Amino acid sequence: MRAGLALGLALVGAWILARRHLDTVEVRGRSMAPALLPRDRLLVVRATPRLGDVVLARDPRDARRELIKRVAGVGNDGLRLLGDNRTASTDARAFGAVPASAVEWRVVGRYWPVDRFGPIERRPSALHPVDEGGEAACAFPEALIAGDG
Amino acid sequence: MRSLRTILRPTRIVDAHCDIPCGIYDPEQARIEAESCLRIIEKYEASDDPLFKARCIHVKEERAELVKHHLNVLWSDYFKPEHLEKHPGIHETFWKADKQASKVKQSLDVGAAKELLLMIDSIDEVWKSTGGPEKTRVNGRPS
Numbered sequence: 001m002r003a004g005l006a007l008g009l010a011l012v013g014a015w016i017l018a019r020r021h022l023d024t025v026e027v028r029g030r031s032m033a034p035a036l037l038p039r040d041r042l043l044v045v046r047a048t049p050r051l052g053d054v055v056l057a058r059d060p061r062d063a064r065r066e067l068i069k070r071v072a073g074v075g076n077d078g079l080r081l082l083g084d085n086r087t088a089s090t091d092a093r094a095f096g097a098v099p100a101s102a103v104e105w106r107v108v109g110r111y112w113p114v115d116r117f118g119p120i121e122r123r124p125s126a127l128h129p130v131d132e133g134g135e136a137a138c139a140f141p142e143a144l145i146a147g148d149g
Numbered sequence: 150m151r152s153l154r155t156i157l158r159p160t161r162i163v164d165a166h167c168d169i170p171c172g173i174y175d176p177e178q179a180r181i182e183a184e185s186c187l188r189i190i191e192k193y194e195a196s197d198d199p200l201f202k203a204r205c206i207h208v209k210e211e212r213a214e215l216v217k218h219h220l221n222v223l224w225s226d227y228f229k230p231e232h233l234e235k236h237p238g239i240h241e242t243f244w245k246a247d248k249q250a251s252k253v254k255q256s257l258d259v260g261a262a263k264e265l266l267l268m269i270d271s272i273d274e275v276w277k278s279t280g281g282p283e284k285t286r287v288n289g290r291p292s
Contacts, residue, residue, distance in 0.1 A: 023160055024158075030165060030167070085167075
């Protein structure tokens with residue numbers, strides 16, 4: 001009887017502890033496509049953000065909204081968050097860097113829909129070099145590779 | 150016992166968000182529609198054709214509605230809190246201009262339409278003083 005009570009309390013304690021560090025969220029919008037699609041359900045953990053992680057952050061322009069974006073840059077002024085789907089994303093290009101303290105949750109995996117169950121990989125934000133303003137950093141990579149230097 | 154459904158239900162929604170802000174704002178858009186209203190009222194008065202007059206009323210109401218639409222977009226999307234600090238009268242100005250556009254929609258009063266143009270011009274001045282032409286128009290505003 002006593003052991004049962006202790007086990008029960010331990011389970012409740014573990015649940016409360018887990019809830020502080022684990023959570024589930026649903027995606028709305030397409031700015032993280034194709035990695036994440038609307039209605040995807042994700043498991044998130046409370047963790048320090050790293051470059052390339054998909055993270056949750058309070059929208060600096062509207063604290064009621066929580067954004068999901070990828071960490072594309074880490075600088076002195078904070079984290080630069082960008083959507084993978086650049087042409088349909090409102091992100092650091094619109095609101096600048098966010099303080100690292102504003103990013104508390106990291107996405108670890110998708111549990112729904114079941115056919116796309118699996119981890120969400122940490123990877124560079126852009127498949128192609130993105131350089132806003134000034135000369136393109138790497139406009140013709142093949143020319144550099146084929147160059148006579 | 151919690152059902153599997155409850156356990157799988159996410160606790161909150163997160164936004165993979167996109168405003169698609171085109172960033173182009175100009176009071177000229179509202180002014181052109183307001184000018185249409187003025188001309189249509191003048192044409193209405195000059196005509197004896199009841200069908201043409203009916204069309205005038207119909208089109209003028211549409212245009213007046215567009216004035217309100219363009220004013221509201223400018224008000225809510227272009228103007229920011231820092232603009233309000235420098236121009237504390239912005240809200241009042243837009244509110245009155247919106248009301249004036251309603252008046253133009255409802256009446257056939259040339260004076261009301263002219264007054265609306267003046268109000269849009271005062272909004273235009275504020276827009277210009279906040280750097281609107283350089284910030285929001287492609288290559289600045291064509292003159």
